[in-house]
Amino acid sequence: MKIEEWLQLLEQRWEQFVKMENWSPSDQTMIFTVVSLILFILAVVWFLPHKRRARKRWKRMRQEAKSFFRDMKMRKKSPIVPVNVVLNEGEVGILQEPSMLYETRVYRLNDGGGKRIRGSYLDGGGSGSQQRLRHIDSGRIILTNRRLIFDGQWENRTTNIKDIKSARPLEDAVEVSFNRNRKNQIYAVRNSVIWAKTIQMSVSGKMPVEPDEAAPLVFNRRDF
Numbered sequence: 001m002k003i004e005e006w007l008q009l010l011e012q013r014w015e016q017f018v019k020m021e022n023w024s025p026s027d028q029t030m031i032f033t034v035v036s037l038i039l040f041i042l043a044v045v046w047f048l049p050h051k052r053r054a055r056k057r058w059k060r061m062r063q064e065a066k067s068f069f070r071d072m073k074m075r076k077k078s079p080i081v082p083v084n085v086v087l088n089e090g091e092v093g094i095l096q097e098p099s100m101l102y103e104t105r106v107y108r109l110n111d112g113g114g115k116r117i118r119g120s121y122l123d124g125g126g127s128g129s130q131q132r133l134r135h136i137d138s139g140r141i142i143l144t145n146r147r148l149i150f151d152g153q154w155e156n157r158t159t160n161i162k163d164i165k166s167a168r169p170l171e172d173a174v175e176v177s178f179n180r181n182r183k184n185q186i187y188a189v190r191n192s193v194i195w196a197k198t199i200q201m202s203v204s205g206k207m208p209v210e211p212d213e214a215a216p217l218v219f220n221r222r223d224f
Contacts, residue, residue: 054171058171061193061194062193064194065191065194065197072208076208077208077209078092078094078145078207078209079094079095080093080209081095081096083144084096084140084142084151085142085151087144090146091146092145093143094144094198094209095142095195095198096141096142096143097189097190098139098140099141099150099188099189100137100138101135101137101138101152101155101157101185101187102135102185102186102187102188103133103134103185104134104183104184105134133186136155137150137153139152139153140152141187143195143202145207145209146161147159147161148161148199150185150187157185159176159178162203163179163180164177164179164199165178165179166200166203167195167196167197167200167203168196169192169193169195169196169197170186170192172188172192173189174186174189174192174195174196176199
């Protein structure tokens with residue numbers, strides 16, 4: 001919760017408290033100041049370690065990505081991995097991992113608080129309407145040289161590489177936008193830097209693949 005939200009909540013509780021007790025204005029001011037200071041200190045104590053963890057996470061992801069793409073450049077070809085979907089002729093798997101799918105949806109702001117993905121927050125509260133993140137399903141995300149696939153427990157999404165506009169790394173997810181009028185999709189992944197850059201390379205045709213080396217699986221075993 002943000003500091004402003006803490007203060008707003010405190011103000012609401014304070015108004016309720018004042019109605020119940022006959023405090024003098026000076027006492028009210030003093031107590032409010034002390035409580036606000038305590039909440040501010042608690043917020044700072046939480047915020048600083050969180051920022052340090054975020055910086056360490058970004059540093060680790062960038063180091064892993066640097067090693068990943070350096071190895072790809074030396075081998076002059078993309079990694080080829082077995083994937084749990086049926087591949088078309090000439091199609092190879094590049095990346096696959098467990099994931100969760102989120103989409104942006106429009107809600108009335110008084111429906112409640114927003115959903116948070118580290119690096120992306122769509123706020124809630126107040127009146128009117130605003131976009132927020134909604135968890136769609138859990139499953140796996142798969143990138144091939146031709147498609148981006150989400151194979152979920154209840155939802156399946158398949159997008160041709162040519163229909164992808166861009167991919168943006170977040171702290172713990174990758175956000176994918178599309179050329180057509182479609183909602184952005186956000187996939188929780190372990191290293192968003194690797195996913196975002198690999199998708200971008202595939203979209204721009206800079207991902208070297210050798211289909212003859214492919215070893216596609218012809219079944220769709222669900223292991224999540």
